[in-house]
Amino acid sequence: MTLPKSAAPEGSSEAHLGPVYALLAYSTWGLLPVYWKFFGATPAVEVLSHRMIWSAVFLAGILVAQRRLSDLVALLRSPRSVLVLLLTASLLSFNWGLYIYGVNSDRVVEASLGYYINPLVTVLLGFVFLKERLHRGQQVAVALAVVGVGYFIWQLGTVPWIALALAVSFAFYGLLRKVVAVAPLVGLAVETLLITPITLLFVGWLGVTGQGHFGQSWLLTLLFIGAGVTTSMPLLWFNNAAKRLKLATLGFFQYLAPSLSLLLGVFVYGEPFTPVHVVTFGCIWAALLLYSVTALRTRGARHSPTKSGC
Numbered sequence: 001m002t003l004p005k006s007a008a009p010e011g012s013s014e015a016h017l018g019p020v021y022a023l024l025a026y027s028t029w030g031l032l033p034v035y036w037k038f039f040g041a042t043p044a045v046e047v048l049s050h051r052m053i054w055s056a057v058f059l060a061g062i063l064v065a066q067r068r069l070s071d072l073v074a075l076l077r078s079p080r081s082v083l084v085l086l087l088t089a090s091l092l093s094f095n096w097g098l099y100i101y102g103v104n105s106d107r108v109v110e111a112s113l114g115y116y117i118n119p120l121v122t123v124l125l126g127f128v129f130l131k132e133r134l135h136r137g138q139q140v141a142v143a144l145a146v147v148g149v150g151y152f153i154w155q156l157g158t159v160p161w162i163a164l165a166l167a168v169s170f171a172f173y174g175l176l177r178k179v180v181a182v183a184p185l186v187g188l189a190v191e192t193l194l195i196t197p198i199t200l201l202f203v204g205w206l207g208v209t210g211q212g213h214f215g216q217s218w219l220l221t222l223l224f225i226g227a228g229v230t231t232s233m234p235l236l237w238f239n240n241a242a243k244r245l246k247l248a249t250l251g252f253f254q255y256l257a258p259s260l261s262l263l264l265g266v267f268v269y270g271e272p273f274t275p276v277h278v279v280t281f282g283c284i285w286a287a288l289l290l291y292s293v294t295a296l297r298t299r300g301a302r303h304s305p306t307k308s309g310c
Contacts, residue, residue, distance in 0.1 A: 018244030022253040025237035028230070030260025033111075035230055036103040037269075038223055042213050044101035046206060047227065049199035050214065051096060054228025056192035062232070063189055071186045072193075082194070084180050089191035091173040095166060096231075102162045108265030109273060114166030115258040116284045120145045120291060121171040129175060137294030141287040148283025155276045184239055188232075251295070255288065 039047050063069050075081055102111040120142050126132040134142075153159055180187065206212030213220055242250060262281075265271040 021237045021241035025234045026253045026256040028234040030257035033103045033108050036100050047100050048097040049203050050224035051227040052195045052199045055231045056196045058228040058232045059189035081180050085190050088176045089194045091169050095169045109271045110163045112258040112261035114163035117167040121167045125171050125175050137290050141291040144283045144287035148280040152280040
Protein backbone atom coordinates (compact mmCIF):
# COMPACT_ATOMS: atom_id res chain seq x y z
CA MET A 1 0.00 0.00 0.00
CA THR A 2 1.43 3.33 -1.05
CA LEU A 3 1.25 6.47 1.03
CA PRO A 4 0.45 10.05 0.10
CA LYS A 5 3.52 12.10 -0.74
CA SER A 6 3.01 14.52 2.13
CA ALA A 7 1.17 14.61 5.41
CA ALA A 8 -0.64 17.50 6.97
CA PRO A 9 1.43 19.30 9.61
CA GLU A 10 0.81 17.52 12.91
CA GLY A 11 -0.14 20.78 14.57
CA SER A 12 -2.77 21.69 11.97
CA SER A 13 -6.53 21.66 12.55
CA GLU A 14 -6.86 18.33 10.69
CA ALA A 15 -3.88 16.60 12.31
CA HIS A 16 -5.66 15.82 15.58
CA LEU A 17 -7.88 13.37 13.68
CA GLY A 18 -4.86 11.49 12.36
CA PRO A 19 -4.35 9.27 15.43
CA VAL A 20 -8.09 8.55 15.52
CA TYR A 21 -8.10 7.31 11.92
CA ALA A 22 -4.91 5.31 12.53
CA LEU A 23 -6.41 3.66 15.60
CA LEU A 24 -9.58 2.82 13.68
CA ALA A 25 -7.65 1.31 10.78
CA TYR A 26 -5.12 -0.77 12.69
CA SER A 27 -7.58 -1.82 15.42
CA THR A 28 -9.97 -3.11 12.77
CA TRP A 29 -7.20 -5.04 11.03
CA GLY A 30 -6.12 -6.47 14.39
CA LEU A 31 -9.65 -7.54 15.33
CA LEU A 32 -10.53 -9.08 11.95
CA PRO A 33 -9.93 -12.63 13.26
CA VAL A 34 -13.18 -12.21 15.22
CA TYR A 35 -15.02 -11.58 11.94
CA TRP A 36 -13.45 -14.50 10.06
CA LYS A 37 -14.17 -16.86 12.97
CA PHE A 38 -17.90 -16.34 12.37
CA PHE A 39 -17.58 -18.27 9.10
CA GLY A 40 -16.72 -21.44 11.01
CA ALA A 41 -16.09 -24.38 8.69
CA THR A 42 -16.83 -22.41 5.51
CA PRO A 43 -13.86 -23.02 3.15
CA ALA A 44 -11.37 -20.15 3.15
CA VAL A 45 -11.37 -19.96 -0.65
CA GLU A 46 -15.13 -19.35 -0.68
CA VAL A 47 -14.83 -16.64 1.98
CA LEU A 48 -11.97 -15.08 0.00
CA SER A 49 -14.03 -15.13 -3.21
CA HIS A 50 -16.88 -13.22 -1.58
CA ARG A 51 -14.39 -10.86 0.05
CA MET A 52 -13.03 -9.98 -3.39
CA ILE A 53 -16.45 -9.65 -5.03
CA TRP A 54 -18.03 -7.44 -2.39
CA SER A 55 -14.86 -5.39 -1.94
CA ALA A 56 -14.94 -4.63 -5.67
CA VAL A 57 -18.60 -3.59 -5.42
CA PHE A 58 -18.02 -1.43 -2.33
CA LEU A 59 -14.86 0.23 -3.65
CA ALA A 60 -16.40 0.93 -7.04
CA GLY A 61 -19.37 2.50 -5.23
CA ILE A 62 -17.03 4.75 -3.25
CA LEU A 63 -15.24 5.86 -6.42
CA VAL A 64 -18.59 6.67 -8.03
CA ALA A 65 -19.65 8.66 -4.95
CA GLN A 66 -16.33 10.55 -5.00
CA ARG A 67 -16.64 11.10 -8.78
CA ARG A 68 -13.30 9.38 -9.33
CA LEU A 69 -14.49 6.72 -11.76
CA SER A 70 -12.42 8.43 -14.48
CA ASP A 71 -9.26 7.62 -12.46
CA LEU A 72 -10.19 3.94 -12.52
CA VAL A 73 -10.93 3.98 -16.25
CA ALA A 74 -7.65 5.78 -16.99
CA LEU A 75 -5.71 3.18 -15.02
CA LEU A 76 -7.42 0.30 -16.83
CA ARG A 77 -6.29 1.82 -20.15
CA SER A 78 -2.64 1.35 -19.20
CA PRO A 79 -1.61 -2.24 -20.13
CA ARG A 80 1.61 -2.01 -18.09
CA SER A 81 -0.23 -0.84 -14.97
CA VAL A 82 -2.91 -3.49 -15.39
CA LEU A 83 -0.27 -6.22 -15.73
CA VAL A 84 1.51 -5.12 -12.55
CA LEU A 85 -1.78 -4.80 -10.68
CA LEU A 86 -2.77 -8.28 -11.86
CA LEU A 87 0.40 -9.58 -10.19
CA THR A 88 -0.27 -7.59 -7.02
CA ALA A 89 -3.90 -8.75 -7.03
CA SER A 90 -2.70 -12.36 -7.16
CA LEU A 91 -0.36 -11.77 -4.22
CA LEU A 92 -3.11 -9.97 -2.29
CA SER A 93 -5.58 -12.80 -2.95
CA PHE A 94 -3.06 -15.34 -1.70
CA ASN A 95 -2.32 -13.22 1.39
CA TRP A 96 -5.98 -12.61 2.25
CA GLY A 97 -6.94 -16.24 1.66
CA LEU A 98 -4.05 -17.61 3.70
CA TYR A 99 -4.87 -15.27 6.59
CA ILE A 100 -8.51 -16.44 6.62
CA TYR A 101 -7.30 -20.06 6.53
CA GLY A 102 -4.85 -19.40 9.37
CA VAL A 103 -7.52 -17.81 11.56
CA ASN A 104 -10.10 -20.54 10.96
CA SER A 105 -7.56 -23.32 11.48
CA ASP A 106 -6.76 -21.94 14.96
CA ARG A 107 -3.41 -20.40 14.05
CA VAL A 108 -4.08 -16.75 14.87
CA VAL A 109 -0.84 -16.52 16.87
CA GLU A 110 1.22 -17.72 13.90
CA ALA A 111 -0.62 -15.33 11.58
CA SER A 112 0.17 -12.43 13.90
CA LEU A 113 3.84 -13.44 13.81
CA GLY A 114 3.74 -13.02 10.02
CA TYR A 115 2.68 -9.39 10.25
CA TYR A 116 5.31 -8.69 12.89
CA ILE A 117 7.95 -10.05 10.52
CA ASN A 118 6.59 -8.20 7.47
CA PRO A 119 8.36 -4.83 8.02
CA LEU A 120 11.70 -6.61 8.32
CA VAL A 121 11.10 -8.63 5.15
CA THR A 122 10.14 -5.39 3.39
CA VAL A 123 13.46 -3.81 4.41
CA LEU A 124 15.32 -6.87 3.13
CA LEU A 125 13.50 -6.80 -0.22
CA GLY A 126 14.29 -3.10 -0.57
CA PHE A 127 17.96 -3.94 -0.09
CA VAL A 128 17.92 -6.82 -2.59
CA PHE A 129 15.73 -5.40 -5.36
CA LEU A 130 15.84 -1.62 -4.95
CA LYS A 131 19.47 -1.42 -3.79
CA GLU A 132 18.38 0.56 -0.74
CA ARG A 133 20.99 0.97 1.94
CA LEU A 134 20.66 -1.42 4.86
CA HIS A 135 21.89 0.39 7.98
CA ARG A 136 23.73 -1.48 10.72
CA GLY A 137 20.72 -1.43 13.03
CA GLN A 138 18.51 -2.82 10.27
CA GLN A 139 21.05 -5.56 9.54
CA VAL A 140 21.01 -6.62 13.20
CA ALA A 141 17.20 -6.43 13.23
CA VAL A 142 16.91 -8.78 10.25
CA ALA A 143 19.46 -11.13 11.86
CA LEU A 144 17.45 -11.17 15.09
CA ALA A 145 14.30 -12.09 13.16
CA VAL A 146 16.15 -14.95 11.44
CA VAL A 147 17.41 -16.16 14.83
CA GLY A 148 13.88 -16.06 16.26
CA VAL A 149 12.36 -18.04 13.39
CA GLY A 150 15.32 -20.44 13.37
CA TYR A 151 14.88 -21.10 17.08
CA PHE A 152 11.18 -21.84 16.50
CA ILE A 153 12.02 -24.38 13.78
CA TRP A 154 14.79 -25.97 15.85
CA GLN A 155 12.72 -26.37 18.99
CA LEU A 156 9.37 -27.40 17.51
CA GLY A 157 10.63 -29.18 14.41
CA THR A 158 8.18 -27.35 12.18
CA VAL A 159 8.34 -24.31 9.91
CA PRO A 160 5.88 -21.49 10.73
CA TRP A 161 4.95 -21.47 7.07
CA ILE A 162 1.78 -19.43 7.48
CA ALA A 163 3.71 -16.62 9.20
CA LEU A 164 6.52 -16.69 6.63
CA ALA A 165 4.16 -16.87 3.64
CA LEU A 166 2.06 -13.97 4.96
CA ALA A 167 5.15 -11.83 5.58
CA VAL A 168 6.82 -12.57 2.24
CA SER A 169 3.68 -12.29 0.10
CA PHE A 170 2.68 -8.94 1.59
CA ALA A 171 6.25 -7.63 1.34
CA PHE A 172 6.38 -8.52 -2.36
CA TYR A 173 2.95 -6.94 -2.75
CA GLY A 174 4.27 -3.67 -1.33
CA LEU A 175 7.39 -3.90 -3.49
CA LEU A 176 5.38 -4.28 -6.71
CA ARG A 177 2.93 -1.54 -5.76
CA LYS A 178 5.90 0.87 -5.72
CA VAL A 179 6.18 0.29 -9.47
CA VAL A 180 2.72 1.70 -10.19
CA ALA A 181 2.05 5.35 -9.36
CA VAL A 182 -1.58 4.97 -8.30
CA ALA A 183 -3.70 6.11 -5.37
CA PRO A 184 -4.29 3.28 -2.84
CA LEU A 185 -8.09 3.33 -3.18
CA VAL A 186 -8.07 3.26 -6.98
CA GLY A 187 -5.34 0.62 -7.03
CA LEU A 188 -7.20 -1.68 -4.65
CA ALA A 189 -10.41 -1.20 -6.64
CA VAL A 190 -8.65 -2.29 -9.83
CA GLU A 191 -7.00 -5.24 -8.07
CA THR A 192 -10.31 -6.56 -6.77
CA LEU A 193 -12.02 -5.94 -10.13
CA LEU A 194 -9.32 -7.92 -11.95
CA ILE A 195 -9.84 -10.94 -9.69
CA THR A 196 -13.64 -10.64 -9.50
CA PRO A 197 -14.44 -12.46 -12.81
CA ILE A 198 -12.57 -15.53 -11.55
CA THR A 199 -14.23 -15.42 -8.14
CA LEU A 200 -17.66 -14.93 -9.71
CA LEU A 201 -17.15 -18.05 -11.82
CA PHE A 202 -16.03 -19.99 -8.75
CA VAL A 203 -18.97 -18.82 -6.60
CA GLY A 204 -21.34 -19.57 -9.51
CA TRP A 205 -19.90 -23.08 -9.80
CA LEU A 206 -20.34 -23.62 -6.07
CA GLY A 207 -23.96 -22.52 -6.36
CA VAL A 208 -24.71 -24.79 -9.33
CA THR A 209 -23.12 -27.83 -7.68
CA GLY A 210 -24.83 -27.16 -4.36
CA GLN A 211 -21.56 -26.67 -2.48
CA GLY A 212 -21.90 -22.93 -1.92
CA HIS A 213 -22.95 -21.35 1.35
CA PHE A 214 -24.24 -18.02 0.02
CA GLY A 215 -27.98 -17.77 0.70
CA GLN A 216 -28.04 -20.73 3.09
CA SER A 217 -28.79 -18.43 6.02
CA TRP A 218 -29.36 -14.71 6.36
CA LEU A 219 -26.47 -14.40 8.83
CA LEU A 220 -23.91 -16.10 6.58
CA THR A 221 -25.12 -14.11 3.57
CA LEU A 222 -24.73 -10.83 5.47
CA LEU A 223 -21.26 -11.93 6.60
CA PHE A 224 -20.24 -12.57 2.98
CA ILE A 225 -21.49 -9.15 1.89
CA GLY A 226 -20.01 -7.46 4.95
CA ALA A 227 -16.56 -8.83 4.06
CA GLY A 228 -16.34 -6.08 1.46
CA VAL A 229 -17.04 -3.39 4.04
CA THR A 230 -14.60 -4.80 6.62
CA THR A 231 -11.93 -4.91 3.91
CA SER A 232 -12.48 -1.44 2.50
CA MET A 233 -13.23 0.75 5.52
CA PRO A 234 -9.85 0.22 7.26
CA LEU A 235 -8.14 1.23 4.02
CA LEU A 236 -10.14 4.47 3.89
CA TRP A 237 -9.28 5.19 7.52
CA PHE A 238 -5.63 4.42 6.81
CA ASN A 239 -5.61 6.86 3.88
CA ASN A 240 -7.11 9.57 6.08
CA ALA A 241 -4.51 8.89 8.77
CA ALA A 242 -1.65 8.96 6.25
CA LYS A 243 -2.77 12.38 5.01
CA ARG A 244 -2.63 13.84 8.52
CA LEU A 245 0.35 12.09 10.15
CA LYS A 246 4.04 11.90 9.44
CA LEU A 247 5.22 8.49 8.27
CA ALA A 248 7.35 8.11 11.41
CA THR A 249 4.25 8.59 13.57
CA LEU A 250 2.11 6.31 11.43
CA GLY A 251 4.77 3.61 11.53
CA PHE A 252 4.33 3.06 15.26
CA PHE A 253 0.64 2.26 14.77
CA GLN A 254 1.37 -0.65 12.41
CA TYR A 255 2.29 -2.95 15.31
CA LEU A 256 -1.14 -2.49 16.88
CA ALA A 257 -2.80 -4.89 14.41
CA PRO A 258 -0.62 -7.99 15.02
CA SER A 259 -0.56 -7.21 18.76
CA LEU A 260 -4.36 -7.29 18.95
CA SER A 261 -4.43 -10.49 16.88
CA LEU A 262 -1.85 -12.07 19.17
CA LEU A 263 -3.90 -11.17 22.26
CA LEU A 264 -7.02 -12.60 20.64
CA GLY A 265 -5.25 -15.83 19.75
CA VAL A 266 -3.86 -16.38 23.25
CA PHE A 267 -6.52 -15.00 25.58
CA VAL A 268 -9.75 -15.37 23.58
CA TYR A 269 -9.18 -18.45 21.41
CA GLY A 270 -6.87 -20.26 23.82
CA GLU A 271 -4.04 -20.96 21.39
CA PRO A 272 -0.76 -22.10 22.98
CA PHE A 273 1.95 -19.56 23.73
CA THR A 274 4.85 -21.69 24.92
CA PRO A 275 8.34 -20.66 26.09
CA VAL A 276 9.45 -21.27 22.50
CA HIS A 277 6.92 -18.69 21.33
CA VAL A 278 8.19 -16.29 24.00
CA VAL A 279 11.76 -16.54 22.67
CA THR A 280 10.67 -16.28 19.02
CA PHE A 281 8.37 -13.32 19.58
CA GLY A 282 10.93 -11.75 21.90
CA CYS A 283 13.53 -11.82 19.11
CA ILE A 284 11.02 -10.33 16.66
CA TRP A 285 9.95 -7.59 19.10
CA ALA A 286 13.57 -6.70 19.82
CA ALA A 287 14.24 -6.62 16.08
CA LEU A 288 11.26 -4.31 15.49
CA LEU A 289 12.35 -2.00 18.30
CA LEU A 290 15.84 -1.78 16.83
CA TYR A 291 14.40 -1.31 13.34
CA SER A 292 12.14 1.54 14.51
CA VAL A 293 14.91 3.31 16.43
CA THR A 294 17.25 3.01 13.44
CA ALA A 295 14.60 4.35 11.09
CA LEU A 296 13.91 7.34 13.36
CA ARG A 297 17.61 8.15 13.78
CA THR A 298 18.22 7.86 10.04
CA ARG A 299 15.23 10.06 9.23
CA GLY A 300 16.31 12.61 11.85
CA ALA A 301 19.86 12.76 10.50
CA ARG A 302 18.52 13.23 6.97
CA HIS A 303 16.40 16.21 7.99
CA SER A 304 18.87 17.89 10.40
CA PRO A 305 20.46 21.16 9.21
CA THR A 306 23.93 20.84 7.74
CA LYS A 307 26.67 22.50 9.80
CA SER A 308 29.04 24.79 7.91
CA GLY A 309 32.48 25.99 8.96
CA CYS A 310 33.82 29.58 8.85
